[in-house]
Amino acid sequence: MIRLNINGKDYEVDVENDTPLLWAIRENAGLTGTKYGCGIAQCGACTVHVDGEAVRSCGMQASDAVGKKITTVEGLAVNGTMHRVQKAWIEHDVPQCGYCQSGMIMAVAALLKDKPKPTDQEIDEAITNICRCGTFQQVRAAIHTAAGSNA
Amino acid sequence: MNFIPKLDRRSFVVGTAAAGGGLALGLTLPFGNALAQTASPEVNAWVVIKPDETVVIRIARSEMGQGTLTGLAQLVAEELECDWSKVTTEYPTPGQSVARKRAWGDFSTGGSRGIRESHEYVRKGGAAARMMLVQAAADQWKVPASECTVSKGVISHGASSRSTTYGKVADAAAKVTPPTDIKLKDPKDWTIAGKPLKRLDTVEKTNGQMIYGIDVKLPNMLIAAIKDCPVFGGKLKSYDEAKVAGMKGVKKVLRVNDSTVAVVADTYWHAKTALDALPIVWDDGENVKVSSETIAAWLKEGLADDQPAFVGNQNGDIKDAIAKASRTVEAVYAYPYQNHAPMEPMNATALFTGDRCEVWTGTQNGEAAFAGVLAESGLTPDKCDVHKVMLGGGFGRRGMTDYVRQAVAIAKQMPGTPIKMMWSREEDMLHGKFHPVTQCRMVGSFDDKNNLTGFRMRLSGQSILASVLPARMENGKDPVAFQGLNPRGEAAFGYSVPNLLIDHSMRNPPVPPGFWRGVNVNHNAIYVECFMDELAKSAGMDALEFRRKLMADKPKHLGVLNAVAEKIGWSTPAPQGVYRGLCHHMGFGSYVAGAVEISVLDDGKKIKIHRIVAATDPGYAVNPAQIERQVAGSFVYGLSALFFGECTVKGGRMEQENFDTYDSMRIAQMPKVEAILMPTGHTPWGGVGEPTICVAAPAVLNAYFNATGKRIRTFPLKNHGIGFA
Ligand code: FES
Ligand code: FES
Numbered sequence: 001m002i003r004l005n006i007n008g009k010d011y012e013v014d015v016e017n018d019t020p021l022l023w024a025i026r027e028n029a030g031l032t033g034t035k036y037g038c039g040i041a042q043c044g045a046c047t048v049h050v051d052g053e054a055v056r057s058c059g060m061q062a063s064d065a066v067g068k069k070i071t072t073v074e075g076l077a078v079n080g081t082m083h084r085v086q087k088a089w090i091e092h093d094v095p096q097c098g099y100c101q102s103g104m105i106m107a108v109a110a111l112l113k114d115k116p117k118p119t120d121q122e123i124d125e126a127i128t129n130i131c132r133c134g135t136f137q138q139v140r141a142a143i144h145t146a147a148g149s150n151a
Numbered sequence: 152m153n154f155i156p157k158l159d160r161r162s163f164v165v166g167t168a169a170a171g172g173g174l175a176l177g178l179t180l181p182f183g184n185a186l187a188q189t190a191s192p193e194v195n196a197w198v199v200i201k202p203d204e205t206v207v208i209r210i211a212r213s214e215m216g217q218g219t220l221t222g223l224a225q226l227v228a229e230e231l232e233c234d235w236s237k238v239t240t241e242y243p244t245p246g247q248s249v250a251r252k253r254a255w256g257d258f259s260t261g262g263s264r265g266i267r268e269s270h271e272y273v274r275k276g277g278a279a280a281r282m283m284l285v286q287a288a289a290d291q292w293k294v295p296a297s298e299c300t301v302s303k304g305v306i307s308h309g310a311s312s313r314s315t316t317y318g319k320v321a322d323a324a325a326k327v328t329p330p331t332d333i334k335l336k337d338p339k340d341w342t343i344a345g346k347p348l349k350r351l352d353t354v355e356k357t358n359g360q361m362i363y364g365i366d367v368k369l370p371n372m373l374i375a376a377i378k379d380c381p382v383f384g385g386k387l388k389s390y391d392e393a394k395v396a397g398m399k400g401v402k403k404v405l406r407v408n409d410s411t412v413a414v415v416a417d418t419y420w421h422a423k424t425a426l427d428a429l430p431i432v433w434d435d436g437e438n439v440k441v442s443s444e445t446i447a448a449w450l451k452e453g454l455a456d457d458q459p460a461f462v463g464n465q466n467g468d469i470k471d472a473i474a475k476a477s478r479t480v481e482a483v484y485a486y487p488y489q490n491h492a493p494m495e496p497m498n499a500t501a502l503f504t505g506d507r508c509e510v511w512t513g514t515q516n517g518e519a520a521f522a523g524v525l526a527e528s529g530l531t532p533d534k535c536d537v538h539k540v541m542l543g544g545g546f547g548r549r550g551m552t553d554y555v556r557q558a559v560a561i562a563k564q565m566p567g568t569p570i571k572m573m574w575s576r577e578e579d580m581l582h583g584k585f586h587p588v589t590q591c592r593m594v595g596s597f598d599d600k601n602n603l604t605g606f607r608m609r610l611s612g613q614s615i616l617a618s619v620l621p622a623r624m625e626n627g628k629d630p631v632a633f634q635g636l637n638p639r640g641e642a643a644f645g646y647s648v649p650n651l652l653i654d655h656s657m658r659n660p661p662v663p664p665g666f667w668r669g670v671n672v673n674h675n676a677i678y679v680e681c682f683m684d685e686l687a688k689s690a691g692m693d694a695l696e697f698r699r700k701l702m703a704d705k706p707k708h709l710g711v712l713n714a715v716a717e718k719i720g721w722s723t724p725a726p727q728g729v730y731r732g733l734c735h736h737m738g739f740g741s742y743v744a745g746a747v748e749i750s751v752l753d754d755g756k757k758i759k760i761h762r763i764v765a766a767t768d769p770g771y772a773v774n775p776a777q778i779e780r781q782v783a784g785s786f787v788y789g790l791s792a793l794f795f796g797e798c799t800v801k802g803g804r805m806e807q808e809n810f811d812t813y814d815s816m817r818i819a820q821m822p823k824v825e826a827i828l829m830p831t832g833h834t835p836w837g838g839v840g841e842p843t844i845c846v847a848a849p850a851v852l853n854a855y856f857n858a859t860g861k862r863i864r865t866f867p868l869k870n871h872g873i874g875f876a
Contacts, residue, residue, distance in 0.1 A: 023420040028418070033359020036365065038576045040810070090357060093780075098541070099493075127818050133216045133788075134784030136816075140818060
């Protein structure tokens with residue numbers, strides 16, 4: 001039994017030491033917004049924030065997240081107000097199937113914290129999530145919108 | 152257009168009767184099956200209007216990202232004349248459809264037919280509902296319906312200055328006799344359809360609330376992880392259950408079918424961990440001898456003229472043209488196996504109670520999934536149902552029902568316990584329904600005046616239909632193999648050549664094929680459109696001019712080709728170091744063309760794509776904003792396939808198991824797509840989800856030749872050491 005702090009709430013989760021954080025979040029904490037795509041840190045569908053950093057949760061052991069602040073897509077809005085990345089996503093109608101978008105949004109939210117006005121090149125370097133539907137064009141436009149709203 | 156309609160989110164109970172033993176299942180699903188729980192009576196099968204004016208539009212086709220849910224709702228709403236901001240949607244279930252004599256028509260969502268094959272009857276459904284609502288108001292006011300007008304869900308009678316709303320008359324409208332004479336609006340007068348409206352399902356895709364198959368939760372549910380014999384056609388010989396029986400969370404190890412074993416546990420992680428530890432003995436069978444090399448050799452034989460083949464398109468006398476040619480040009484191309492790799496691996500949740508079986512899953516074809524449930528459960532249609540949830544991508548893969556049947560087969564062995572069966576990415580890669588392999592030999596003949604006198608194309612390779620829909624074969628011939636090569640119809644060849652022969656030597660290796668987004672136009676377009684550039688080069692002509700000469704009687708093909716040529720600036724020189732390529736094709740009732748600008752680095756080992764221009768003529772455009780997204784996404788899918796997409800066979804099984812060996816494009820590699828949407832009003836309507844994919848690769852390949860002088864004829868590009876810059 002370990003304690004995970006997810007979206008500001010403590011969860012006592014019964015997992016083994018090597019259980020990936022992804023599955024602790026999805027199955028033990030019951031937060032299914034974070035998605036499984038590959039399990040080998042390739043696709044980014046499982047991206048969450050751990051102490052504010054974007055982390056591919058399939059590649060991190062849940063036990064290594066003890067004592068840290070974990071944020072999932074469900075916890076991105078604050079007091080019912082959507083994060084500016086979510087707002088930009090809605091404005092640009094970004095998602096197609098949407099399955100990759102939780103991870104995409106979390107990766108972008110972390111990028112904007114580091115670099116409030118990322119250049120296209122900085123976006124290219126930081127956002128390496130796979131989207132099989134191919135929403136990249138809208139993703140890029142929405143990042144710029146979100147960055148503008150931060151000014 | 153910045154309104155965001157509220158999604159119809161509700162909790163509902165799948166009836167206790169459904170669960171047999173008085174078990175009530177509470178679950179929240181955004182587009183779940185809640186027809187039975189809708190308190191308001193329906194106006195007709197397509198439309199329910201609630202007292203609060205919420206308009207529930209029923210959608211039979213599946214949403215998998217392509218925007219069909221929103222597009223179909225627009226078509227119904229257009230004729231219904233309702234307030235779009237009040238529109239929500241729901242899926243009827245296949246079980247309800249059966250009970251109501253297929254009131255919602257076809258559920259299948261593939262072949263880009265979601266909208267193009269149902270627009271007429273869904274529009275009629277909306278129009279009929281409107282007429283009934285107006286009639287109900289007119290009856291109350293005792294005035295002729297013809298004196299009433301309607302706008303945004305408000306019905307008015309001008310003469311008496313009375314008005315009412317859809318919500319107020321919906322109950323009465325449900326009792327009105329449905330009209331038989333229904334006139335549809337001229338698309339010119341559309342105000343909801345044809346507009347770039349926002350999707351109806353976006354909010355929940357940005358806050359983690361959307362429920363995909365992998366997210367389904369039922370009380371007391373257990374999770375199953377499975378392994379199917381990796382060798383195609385192999386069998387499950389035995390497994391040593393004792394080795395994992397005591398592992399944490401493990402509830403049961405069971406044989407799913409002839410070739411598959413499952414571990415059922417309290418969580419997926421426990422099920423997967425135990426499955427990985429489970430000693431399994433497979434009976435690989437005959438196919439262990441099959442490899443990519445043996446398949447390629449067999450297909451190569453099929454390229455010879457003397458091998459039996461089915462003719463798909465023919466005119467003139469190709470033999471004579473080649474015999475009399477002043478010169479001929481010949482080339483051989485090949486296309487590999489590819490996995491659909493939707494972001495969400497296959498999964499399905501099944502509950503079997505002995506006398507009832509229900510399934511929750513993302514499927515492109517509710518009715519096919521339903522048939523799978525019937526077959527596997529052995530129950531009758533009135534005892535089964537399928538509840539559709541959002542698909543984390545489909546691309547054709549989720550039109551198949553193998554995963555649905557597996558879930559039922561597991562649930563059947565654990566009656567009363569809901570089982571969510573989840574595939575790993577590895578399982579998904581090994582047990583795809585793969586883009587078929589083909590090879591192609593083409594010969595072009597020229598006379599001494601440099602005119603193309605003959606075009607001969609021999610396809611050799613796998614038929615999807617033969618495996619998936621054998622009933623649609625025509626005397627042993629797969630008509631779909633000639634997609635984009637047909638003399639006429641929804642996938643017609645774009646050139647007129649005096650002597651023409653296109654035929655197919657069908658060879659079906661023991662690898663299960665499937666409809667992979669774009670289907671057979673993907674390789675057919677590469678073959679024809681790259682070879683057209685080869686012919687143009689041989690003729691010493693510009694690639695566009697050469698094509699135009701052969702397209703005098705193909706105005707619609709030419710329309711999209713000219714559009715991309717103009718936009719990319721074909722008649723003006725490209726910037727220094729930048730090279731262009733273009734192509735066109737037809738599939739799924741739509742004409743498509745692409746043009747690109749690229750530069751190459753590292754001695755041709757790296758390609759930088761600077762511009763992509765794409766033109767689409769689908770006849771009618773229901774939601775231009777969503778079409779643009781489908782077109783842009785098609786390039787990501789098509790270029791991922793061109794650069795990275797190959798599943799290789801060794802020892803009778805696929806070698807690639809995850810995205811580390813089966814890569815996909817990232818944002819850095821993808822330029823903006825400049826989409827030209829040019830509907831010319833043809834019927835039948837064309838689709839948009841698939842056709843564009845096939846022009847992505849040839850445009851880049853032709854530009855690559857112009858940049859390097861190297862003609863690539865086998866794929867993916869990674870096999871040539873070529874990647875993205
Ligand atoms: S599931 Fe974690 S990166 Fe793919
Ligand atoms: S929106 Fe479908 S995978 Fe990205």
